[in-house]
Amino acid sequence: MSVEAIWIKILLFGACREAAGIEELDYQLAPSSTAESAWTELKNRFPDLARFDRSILMAVNEEHTGRDTILSSGDTLAIFPPVSGG
Amino acid sequence: MSVEAIWIKILLFGACREAAGIEELDYQLAPSSTAESAWTELKNRFPDLARFDRSILMAVNEEHTGRDTILSSGDTLAIFPPVSGG
Amino acid sequence: MHDIFEITREPIDKQGLEQRLLTGAAGAMVTFDGVVRNQTKGRPVVTLQYEAYVPMAIKEMERLGREIREKWPDVDRIGMIHRFGELKISESSVVIVITSPHRKVAFEACHYAIDRLKQTVPIWKKEVFADGEEWVEGSQGEITKQTI
Amino acid sequence: MHDIFEITREPIDKQGLEQRLLTGAAGAMVTFDGVVRNQTKGRPVVTLQYEAYVPMAIKEMERLGREIREKWPDVDRIGMIHRFGELKISESSVVIVITSPHRKVAFEACHYAIDRLKQTVPIWKKEVFADGEEWVEGSQGEITKQTI
Numbered sequence: 431m432s433v434e435a436i437w438i439k440i441l442l443f444g445a446c447r448e449a450a451g452i453e454e455l456d457y458q459l460a461p462s463s464t465a466e467s468a469w470t471e472l473k474n475r476f477p478d479l480a481r482f483d484r485s486i487l488m489a490v491n492e493e494h495t496g497r498d499t500i501l502s503s504g505d506t507l508a509i510f511p512p513v514s515g516g
Numbered sequence: 517m518s519v520e521a522i523w524i525k526i527l528l529f530g531a532c533r534e535a536a537g538i539e540e541l542d543y544q545l546a547p548s549s550t551a552e553s554a555w556t557e558l559k560n561r562f563p564d565l566a567r568f569d570r571s572i573l574m575a576v577n578e579e580h581t582g583r584d585t586i587l588s589s590g591d592t593l594a595i596f597p598p599v600s601g602g
Numbered sequence: 603m604h605d606i607f608e609i610t611r612e613p614i615d616k617q618g619l620e621q622r623l624l625t626g627a628a629g630a631m632v633t634f635d636g637v638v639r640n641q642t643k644g645r646p647v648v649t650l651q652y653e654a655y656v657p658m659a660i661k662e663m664e665r666l667g668r669e670i671r672e673k674w675p676d677v678d679r680i681g682m683i684h685r686f687g688e689l690k691i692s693e694s695s696v697v698i699v700i701t702s703p704h705r706k707v708a709f710e711a712c713h714y715a716i717d718r719l720k721q722t723v724p725i726w727k728k729e730v731f732a733d734g735e736e737w738v739e740g741s742q743g744e745i746t747k748q749t750i
Numbered sequence: 751m752h753d754i755f756e757i758t759r760e761p762i763d764k765q766g767l768e769q770r771l772l773t774g775a776a777g778a779m780v781t782f783d784g785v786v787r788n789q790t791k792g793r794p795v796v797t798l799q800y801e802a803y804v805p806m807a808i809k810e811m812e813r814l815g816r817e818i819r820e821k822w823p824d825v826d827r828i829g830m831i832h833r834f835g836e837l838k839i840s841e842s843s844v845v846i847v848i849t850s851p852h853r854k855v856a857f858e859a860c861h862y863a864i865d866r867l868k869q870t871v872p873i874w875k876k877e878v879f880a881d882g883e884e885w886v887e888g889s890q891g892e893i894t895k896q897t898i
Binding site for chain 3 (some may be wrong): 778
Binding site for chain 1 (some may be wrong): 778784800801802803805807810832843864867868869870871872873874875876884885886887888889898
């Protein structure tokens with residue numbers, strides 16, 4: 431990875447957290463990585479996440495966001511299934 | 517009044533009660549009198565009730581009823597303005 | 603069925619009513635609480651005075667309960683308490699609680715219940731202002747049309 | 751504005767929430783209380799486990815509050831408390847209170863609030879049965895469409 435690599439924090443919730451067996455990770459990514467590319471790396475590391483591929487939602491810094499969002503160093507990327515509170 | 521006269525109880529509520537200055541009366545009526553005829557007699561006795569003529573509602577024995585209901589001895593006739601609870 | 607229909611002079615025990623109605627079958631409880639507002643059309647209200655034809659009011663609430671169960675068979679429990687006498691600002695005049703497995707039925711039935719209660723249950727209120735008092739006019743004719 | 755948005759592990763103090771929100775301007779208070787049902791599709795439930803992304807959940811509830819005030823400017827106060835952790839049958843997972851001068855607005859806004867909360871606020875629940883457990887599936891895609 432280049433010297434301009436970015437560090438982000440990834441949070442997992444609900445069934446995603448349970449499938450990965452972890453709720454929080456610090457992650458190094460190439461510059462200009464998208465939320466989607468972070469997800470791809472995460473799936474490689476935790477293959478049980480693959481089944482959520484079509485359903486997951488994402489938030490960056492506590493705001494709902496799309497998968498094509500470009501991440502910056504210090505961002506918190508949350509990945510979770512559709513919400514089911516109430 | 518004939519020997520077959522009927523006795524009913526009349527209850528007044530809300531603005532009607534206040535206008536008549538009374539909440540309960542025992543009343544003697546001719547046989548086969550209607551609720552409407554009881555109301556007419558009541559207005560004669562308490563002229564301040566006349567202004568409610570178009571708006572009053574009636575109940576006989578605690579059931580909403582129309583003005584043409586024929587009364588029987590022992591009935592309770594309640595007369596009141598449109599309800600405004602809640 | 604353990605529905606609750608009451609007319610009382612005492613302050614309404616809303617929490618108690620809710621607890622008496624809650625069963626394991628309920629997933630949603632919707633509560634309507636009618637409270638005394640501090641003004642009517644800009645005119646400050648001092649108190650509201652409620653008058654009830656008590657035995658008939660209870661019968662009409664029970665009738666309304668049956669009507670609700672016909673329209674929304676999924677309703678689990680129904681509770682209605684209406685207070686009478688003199689009420690101060692922010693005191694509750696009426697509380698209606700509906701429970702059901704899912705929320706849509708509870709919302710619809712509770713909204714319907716208070717709308718109908720205001721048309722059919724024989725209770726009247728008078729607004730007391732600093733400089734006078736006025737009976738609140740009910741909406742005329744709706745009882746006749748719908749319940750006789 | 752003194753609206754209330756909270757996420758808590760403790761039992762929800764519904765009565766306390768209602769009291770904190772009641773002002774003299776209110777004539778109607780509508781409260782939605784979501785409680786744990788004893789079964790799902792006939793299968794007995796033992797407990798529900800709720801998980802929340804707390805800081806984001808608060809932000810989303812605040813956003814929902816702003817959305818409600820835009821749609822219903824007559825709303826007086828908004829309160830929402832969602833609980834997380836392990837909940838038993840008949841315990842409240844979420845309570846939403848809306849007050850307004852008149853009842854229609856309070857009913858509509860409260861119903862809308864719980865519908866939207868279930869689409870946008872990052873909270874998840876798992877049903878625990880006697881013989882296993884299952885995450886409840888949320889309705890997908892509705893957040894994306896409506897809030898981004």
